Amino acid sequence: MPVSEIFKTRVPKRPVAVVGAIAAAAAARNVSSTTIGAEILRLGTGRQRLSLEDYFLYGAHVPGKTKVERDEFLGDTVMLAMNKVLTPLLGGFFGNKLLVDQVLTRSGVAVAGTRAVAAVGRLHSACEVLRSPPEIMAFLIRTPLPFFGKPCNGTRSIGAVSVVGRDGE
Structure with a gap:
Protein backbone atom coordinates (compact mmCIF):
# COMPACT_ATOMS: atom_id res chain seq x y z
CA MET A 1 0.00 0.00 0.00
CA LEU A 80 -24.68 -0.51 9.96
CA ALA A 81 -28.22 0.30 11.11
CA MET A 82 -27.38 -0.90 14.63
CA ASN A 83 -24.21 1.22 14.65
CA LYS A 84 -26.19 4.30 13.60
CA VAL A 85 -28.75 3.74 16.35
CA LEU A 86 -26.13 3.18 19.05
CA THR A 87 -23.71 5.94 18.05
CA PRO A 88 -25.84 8.91 19.19
CA LEU A 89 -26.67 7.15 22.46
CA LEU A 90 -23.04 6.48 23.26
CA GLY A 91 -21.51 9.56 21.66
CA GLY A 92 -19.53 7.53 19.16
CA PHE A 93 -17.88 5.57 21.97
CA PHE A 94 -17.59 2.27 20.10
CA GLY A 95 -16.26 3.94 16.97
CA ASN A 96 -13.27 5.49 18.76
CA LYS A 97 -10.62 2.82 19.33
CA LEU A 98 -8.45 5.01 21.57
CA LEU A 99 -11.32 5.88 23.87
CA VAL A 100 -12.50 2.27 24.11
CA ASP A 101 -8.92 1.13 24.79
CA GLN A 102 -8.51 3.66 27.60
CA VAL A 103 -11.85 2.83 29.22
CA LEU A 104 -11.23 -0.92 29.07
CA THR A 105 -7.68 -0.57 30.38
CA ARG A 106 -8.73 1.63 33.29
CA SER A 107 -11.51 -0.83 34.07
CA GLY A 108 -8.96 -3.61 34.45
CA VAL A 109 -9.75 -5.40 31.20
CA ALA A 110 -6.70 -6.80 29.42
CA VAL A 111 -6.32 -5.26 25.98
CA ALA A 112 -3.59 -5.31 23.37
CA GLY A 113 -1.52 -2.20 23.85
CA THR A 114 -1.73 0.64 21.37
CA ARG A 115 1.77 1.44 20.11
CA ALA A 116 1.00 4.41 17.91
CA VAL A 117 -1.80 6.40 16.34
CA ALA A 118 -1.76 7.98 12.90
CA ALA A 119 -3.60 11.29 13.05
CA VAL A 120 -3.56 14.27 10.74
CA GLY A 121 -5.33 16.51 13.23
CA ARG A 122 -4.54 17.52 16.77
CA LEU A 123 -4.40 14.52 19.06
CA HIS A 124 -2.96 13.94 22.49
CA SER A 125 -2.29 10.34 23.35
CA ALA A 126 -0.17 8.30 25.73
CA CYS A 127 1.19 6.46 22.71
CA GLU A 128 3.22 7.78 19.80
CA VAL A 129 1.28 10.00 17.38
CA LEU A 130 2.29 9.68 13.73
CA ARG A 131 1.39 12.85 11.82
CA SER A 132 2.74 12.28 8.33
CA PRO A 133 3.27 9.48 5.82
CA PRO A 134 7.07 9.49 6.44
CA GLU A 135 6.48 9.08 10.19
CA ILE A 136 4.11 6.19 9.50
CA MET A 137 6.62 4.53 7.17
CA ALA A 138 9.40 4.86 9.76
CA PHE A 139 7.12 3.33 12.41
CA LEU A 140 6.20 0.43 10.13
CA ILE A 141 9.87 -0.28 9.43
CA ARG A 142 11.06 -0.22 13.06
CA THR A 143 8.11 -1.96 14.76
CA PRO A 144 8.68 -5.63 15.65
CA LEU A 145 6.48 -8.11 13.82
CA PRO A 146 3.74 -9.17 13.93
CA PHE A 147 1.40 -6.27 14.61
CA PHE A 148 -2.12 -5.23 13.78
CA GLY A 149 -3.27 -1.87 12.48
CA LYS A 150 -6.71 -0.35 12.30
CA PRO A 151 -8.29 3.05 11.83
CA CYS A 152 -8.90 4.92 15.08
CA ASN A 153 -12.46 5.70 14.07
CA GLY A 154 -14.77 3.35 12.26
CA THR A 155 -16.25 -0.07 12.49
CA ARG A 156 -16.58 -3.37 10.64
CA SER A 157 -12.80 -3.82 10.30
CA ILE A 158 -12.69 -1.55 7.27
CA GLY A 159 -9.09 -0.47 6.81
CA ALA A 160 -7.71 -3.01 9.30
CA VAL A 161 -4.45 -4.79 8.43
CA SER A 162 -2.39 -7.57 9.92
CA VAL A 163 1.32 -7.09 9.31
CA VAL A 164 3.21 -10.36 9.57
CA GLY A 165 6.14 -9.68 7.28
CA ARG A 166 7.94 -7.10 5.18
CA ASP A 167 9.33 -7.30 1.67
CA GLY A 168 12.90 -8.52 1.85
CA GLU A 169 12.66 -10.07 5.33
Whole structure:
Protein backbone atom coordinates (compact mmCIF):
# COMPACT_ATOMS: atom_id res chain seq x y z
CA MET A 1 0.00 0.00 0.00
CA PRO A 2 1.47 3.37 -0.93
CA VAL A 3 2.20 5.57 2.07
CA SER A 4 -0.25 8.22 0.82
CA GLU A 5 -3.06 5.66 1.07
CA ILE A 6 -2.57 5.06 4.80
CA PHE A 7 -4.83 7.95 5.83
CA LYS A 8 -7.64 6.77 3.54
CA THR A 9 -10.24 4.12 4.27
CA ARG A 10 -12.21 2.40 1.55
CA VAL A 11 -14.87 -0.26 1.73
CA PRO A 12 -13.17 -3.30 0.22
CA LYS A 13 -14.55 -4.94 -2.91
CA ARG A 14 -15.92 -8.33 -1.96
CA PRO A 15 -16.57 -10.38 -5.06
CA VAL A 16 -18.01 -13.86 -4.67
CA ALA A 17 -18.09 -16.39 -7.50
CA VAL A 18 -21.72 -17.24 -6.81
CA VAL A 19 -22.21 -20.44 -8.80
CA GLY A 20 -18.97 -21.98 -7.60
CA ALA A 21 -19.53 -20.88 -4.00
CA ILE A 22 -23.04 -22.35 -3.91
CA ALA A 23 -21.84 -25.61 -5.47
CA ALA A 24 -18.93 -25.87 -3.01
CA ALA A 25 -21.16 -25.12 -0.01
CA ALA A 26 -23.72 -27.69 -1.17
CA ALA A 27 -21.04 -30.35 -1.63
CA ALA A 28 -19.41 -29.57 1.72
CA ARG A 29 -22.74 -29.79 3.54
CA ASN A 30 -24.02 -32.73 1.47
CA VAL A 31 -27.17 -30.86 0.43
CA SER A 32 -28.46 -29.61 -2.91
CA SER A 33 -27.60 -26.27 -4.45
CA THR A 34 -31.31 -25.50 -4.24
CA THR A 35 -31.16 -25.92 -0.45
CA ILE A 36 -28.25 -23.49 -0.26
CA GLY A 37 -30.04 -21.03 -2.55
CA ALA A 38 -33.22 -21.21 -0.46
CA GLU A 39 -31.21 -20.60 2.70
CA ILE A 40 -29.50 -17.59 1.13
CA LEU A 41 -32.90 -16.16 0.16
CA ARG A 42 -34.34 -16.81 3.63
CA LEU A 43 -31.41 -15.15 5.40
CA GLY A 44 -31.34 -12.30 2.91
CA THR A 45 -34.99 -11.41 3.31
CA GLY A 46 -35.34 -12.12 7.03
CA ARG A 47 -34.38 -9.92 9.94
CA GLN A 48 -30.71 -10.71 9.27
CA ARG A 49 -30.66 -9.10 5.81
CA LEU A 50 -27.62 -11.26 5.08
CA SER A 51 -26.47 -10.49 1.54
CA LEU A 52 -25.18 -13.17 -0.79
CA GLU A 53 -21.63 -11.94 -0.22
CA ASP A 54 -22.09 -11.80 3.57
CA TYR A 55 -23.44 -15.35 3.58
CA PHE A 56 -20.16 -16.67 2.23
CA LEU A 57 -17.67 -14.14 3.60
CA TYR A 58 -18.96 -14.36 7.18
CA GLY A 59 -19.14 -18.15 7.10
CA ALA A 60 -22.88 -18.83 7.29
CA HIS A 61 -22.34 -21.55 4.67
CA VAL A 62 -19.83 -23.54 6.74
CA PRO A 63 -20.76 -27.18 7.45
CA GLY A 64 -21.66 -28.14 11.01
CA LYS A 65 -23.69 -25.05 11.86
CA THR A 66 -27.27 -25.51 13.00
CA LYS A 67 -30.19 -23.50 11.62
CA VAL A 68 -30.22 -21.53 14.87
CA GLU A 69 -26.52 -20.71 14.47
CA ARG A 70 -27.01 -19.66 10.84
CA ASP A 71 -29.93 -17.45 11.89
CA GLU A 72 -27.58 -15.54 14.22
CA PHE A 73 -25.56 -14.11 11.33
CA LEU A 74 -26.31 -10.46 10.61
CA GLY A 75 -25.64 -8.74 7.33
CA ASP A 76 -23.76 -5.49 6.86
CA THR A 77 -27.02 -3.59 6.35
CA VAL A 78 -28.30 -4.62 9.79
CA MET A 79 -24.93 -4.00 11.44
CA LEU A 80 -24.68 -0.51 9.96
CA ALA A 81 -28.22 0.30 11.11
CA MET A 82 -27.38 -0.90 14.63
CA ASN A 83 -24.21 1.22 14.65
CA LYS A 84 -26.19 4.30 13.60
CA VAL A 85 -28.75 3.74 16.35
CA LEU A 86 -26.13 3.18 19.05
CA THR A 87 -23.71 5.94 18.05
CA PRO A 88 -25.84 8.91 19.19
CA LEU A 89 -26.67 7.15 22.46
CA LEU A 90 -23.04 6.48 23.26
CA GLY A 91 -21.51 9.56 21.66
CA GLY A 92 -19.53 7.53 19.16
CA PHE A 93 -17.88 5.57 21.97
CA PHE A 94 -17.59 2.27 20.10
CA GLY A 95 -16.26 3.94 16.97
CA ASN A 96 -13.27 5.49 18.76
CA LYS A 97 -10.62 2.82 19.33
CA LEU A 98 -8.45 5.01 21.57
CA LEU A 99 -11.32 5.88 23.87
CA VAL A 100 -12.50 2.27 24.11
CA ASP A 101 -8.92 1.13 24.79
CA GLN A 102 -8.51 3.66 27.60
CA VAL A 103 -11.85 2.83 29.22
CA LEU A 104 -11.23 -0.92 29.07
CA THR A 105 -7.68 -0.57 30.38
CA ARG A 106 -8.73 1.63 33.29
CA SER A 107 -11.51 -0.83 34.07
CA GLY A 108 -8.96 -3.61 34.45
CA VAL A 109 -9.75 -5.40 31.20
CA ALA A 110 -6.70 -6.80 29.42
CA VAL A 111 -6.32 -5.26 25.98
CA ALA A 112 -3.59 -5.31 23.37
CA GLY A 113 -1.52 -2.20 23.85
CA THR A 114 -1.73 0.64 21.37
CA ARG A 115 1.77 1.44 20.11
CA ALA A 116 1.00 4.41 17.91
CA VAL A 117 -1.80 6.40 16.34
CA ALA A 118 -1.76 7.98 12.90
CA ALA A 119 -3.60 11.29 13.05
CA VAL A 120 -3.56 14.27 10.74
CA GLY A 121 -5.33 16.51 13.23
CA ARG A 122 -4.54 17.52 16.77
CA LEU A 123 -4.40 14.52 19.06
CA HIS A 124 -2.96 13.94 22.49
CA SER A 125 -2.29 10.34 23.35
CA ALA A 126 -0.17 8.30 25.73
CA CYS A 127 1.19 6.46 22.71
CA GLU A 128 3.22 7.78 19.80
CA VAL A 129 1.28 10.00 17.38
CA LEU A 130 2.29 9.68 13.73
CA ARG A 131 1.39 12.85 11.82
CA SER A 132 2.74 12.28 8.33
CA PRO A 133 3.27 9.48 5.82
CA PRO A 134 7.07 9.49 6.44
CA GLU A 135 6.48 9.08 10.19
CA ILE A 136 4.11 6.19 9.50
CA MET A 137 6.62 4.53 7.17
CA ALA A 138 9.40 4.86 9.76
CA PHE A 139 7.12 3.33 12.41
CA LEU A 140 6.20 0.43 10.13
CA ILE A 141 9.87 -0.28 9.43
CA ARG A 142 11.06 -0.22 13.06
CA THR A 143 8.11 -1.96 14.76
CA PRO A 144 8.68 -5.63 15.65
CA LEU A 145 6.48 -8.11 13.82
CA PRO A 146 3.74 -9.17 13.93
CA PHE A 147 1.40 -6.27 14.61
CA PHE A 148 -2.12 -5.23 13.78
CA GLY A 149 -3.27 -1.87 12.48
CA LYS A 150 -6.71 -0.35 12.30
CA PRO A 151 -8.29 3.05 11.83
CA CYS A 152 -8.90 4.92 15.08
CA ASN A 153 -12.46 5.70 14.07
CA GLY A 154 -14.77 3.35 12.26
CA THR A 155 -16.25 -0.07 12.49
CA ARG A 156 -16.58 -3.37 10.64
CA SER A 157 -12.80 -3.82 10.30
CA ILE A 158 -12.69 -1.55 7.27
CA GLY A 159 -9.09 -0.47 6.81
CA ALA A 160 -7.71 -3.01 9.30
CA VAL A 161 -4.45 -4.79 8.43
CA SER A 162 -2.39 -7.57 9.92
CA VAL A 163 1.32 -7.09 9.31
CA VAL A 164 3.21 -10.36 9.57
CA GLY A 165 6.14 -9.68 7.28
CA ARG A 166 7.94 -7.10 5.18
CA ASP A 167 9.33 -7.30 1.67
CA GLY A 168 12.90 -8.52 1.85
CA GLU A 169 12.66 -10.07 5.33
